[in-house]
Amino acid sequence: QVQLQESGPGLVKPSETLSLTCTVSGASISSYSWSWIRQPAGKGLEWIGLMYIIGSTSYNPSLKSRVTMSVDTSKNQFSLRLNSVTAADTAVYYCARVDRLHYYGSGSYDYYYGMDVWGQGATVTVSS
Amino acid sequence: EIVMTQSPATLSVSPGDRATLSCRASQSVKSNLAWYQQKPGQAPRLLIYGASTRATGIPARFSGSGSGTEFTLTISSLQSEDFAVYYCQQYNNWPPMYTFGQGTKLEIK
Numbered sequence: 001q002v003q004l005q006e007s008g009p010g011l012v013k014p015s016e017t018l019s020l021t022c023t024v025s026g027a028s029i030s031s032y033s034w035s036w037i038r039q040p041a042g043k044g045l046e047w048i049g050l051m052y053i054i055g056s057t058s059y060n061p062s063l064k065s066r067v068t069m070s071v072d073t074s075k076n077q078f079s080l081r082l083n084s085v086t087a088a089d090t091a092v093y094y095c096a097r098v099d100r101l102h103y104y105g106s107g108s109y110d111y112y113y114g115m116d117v118w119g120q121g122a123t124v125t126v127s128s
Numbered sequence: 129e130i131v132m133t134q135s136p137a138t139l140s141v142s143p144g145d146r147a148t149l150s151c152r153a154s155q156s157v158k159s160n161l162a163w164y165q166q167k168p169g170q171a172p173r174l175l176i177y178g179a180s181t182r183a184t185g186i187p188a189r190f191s192g193s194g195s196g197t198e199f200t201l202t203i204s205s206l207q208s209e210d211f212a213v214y215y216c217q218q219y220n221n222w223p224p225m226y227t228f229g230q231g232t233k234l235e236i237k
Contacts (some may be wrong), residue, residue: 035226037172040194044215044229044230044231045164045166045172045215045217045227045228045230045231047217047225047226047227047228050224050225050226052224058223058224059225060224060225061129061225091185094171094172095216096171101175101177101181101183103159103181104179104181105159105178105179105180105181106158106159106195110159110178111178112159112160112161112162112177112178112219113219113224114162114164114177114183114219115162115164115172115174115184115217116174116184116186118171118172118173119171120171121171
């Protein structure tokens with residue numbers, strides 16, 4: 001059974017760096033892609049970034065200048081760093097496994113990179 | 129950047145009835161679309177991918193349809209556990225990136 005667990009400080013001061021780690025159990029981090037998603041209280045989901053090959057990343061354009069994702073294969077963990085945070089970065093942060101899911105549609109076989117396993121979420125508040 | 133728009137924002141349906149949720153993309157995403165369910169205090173759960181393929185363990189009362197820019201999630205006979213918020217999500221192959229819709233809250237009528 002694959003499980004993901006987010007960890008990190010629950011309180012970050014404005015202008016500082018938010019750092020979170022996602023620990024993966026039950027699956028090798030080298031075998032999948034991984035993503036971070038966040039959700040402000042009472043609002044919708046916002047995709048933050050994707051590590052689609054170990055060491056290769058893609059980020060939400062709106063956050064790209066402040067985001068870094070990294071991986072530690074020896075610990076089966078991947079991490080998120082978001083710098084220069086403001087109150088607008090207060091949210092629940094989720095990590096998720098991204099799997100290549102095959103399907104048949106429109107007359108051909110194709111695949112979708114779906115987020116099929118999620119962590120429980122880590123609440124991060126930005127406040128002085 | 130592709131924008132995903134879901135409608136309605138809130139849908140009130142009685143248990144046992146059918147619910148139809150819509151998602152529209154600002155440009156064609158072919159079948160690169162997924163649906164997620166989120167209950168209060170929980171992480172989202174993948175329901176549908178490839179616009180119409182149910183994820184592992186998802187009941188047959190959930191079905192997805194559409195391609196291009198118009199998509200629909202249908203729940204054929206609502207159970208009490210189905211009342212939740214539903215999000216559509218598109219995946220762009222290159223550069224790899226995702227966009228979520230703003231969500232539809234399915235509530236008990």
